[in-house]
């Protein structure tokens with residue numbers, strides 16, 4: 651299986667991170683900025699012309715607004731539906747942030763998120779319900795467990811030649827990459843891999859015929875679809 655991880659485009663929170671009042675202005679479930687939408691469009695345009703991206707067989711996304719908005723142009727270009735993956739959200743889940751006492755915040759429902767991405771398929775486990783936002787304590791073991799679950803879910807649906815794409819988040823991608831590459835565990839906020847907005851990471855899991863699997867990192871943090879003035883972190 652080929653796993654293509656994509657970080658969402660620049661969100662309003664990513665933009666605000668340069669502001670000293672960031673923690674006060676932080677939104678629980680921020681939308682993309684105009685620049686973030688441009689990044690997502692560039693990725694879709696790139697995908698239409700790139701041999702590897704045109705092989706994408708499945709599109710999955712976290713149920714945050716910024717991830718679903720990033721999925722929309724890519725899905726349209728590739729003519730694929732987008733499947734919501736409950737556990738692919740950012741570490742910590744949706745909450746009001748430090749200024750709001752980290753109060754849990756509910757996620758959106760299917761109808762509302764379909765306004766961002768009409769081809770969004772709702773996860774069966776949430777049938778008739780909105781996403782609960784996944785608010786969780788900041789504990790390394792939770793993120794590792796979620797990353798392992800997400801990869802198990804994706805591997806269960808994938809055949810060897812499939813290219814499975816998941817739109818996810820900077821911190822959670824660190825756990826996914828560590829798990830899929832078999833790296834030692836990381837702790838806290840330290841980043842192992844730079845993962846810019848709409849950057850991609852391509853990891854291949856290839857059975858070697860002797861009962862084990864080769865893990866091949868083809869690339870991490872690729873932003874070939876963006877001019878340098880569109881690269882943000």
Ligand SMILES: O=C(O)[C@@H](CO)OP(=O)(O)O
Pocket residue numbers: 657658661663664740818819820821
């Ligand atoms: O939650 C966030 O704001 C950041 C944390 O680094 O992650 P992402 O922008 O990838 O969602």
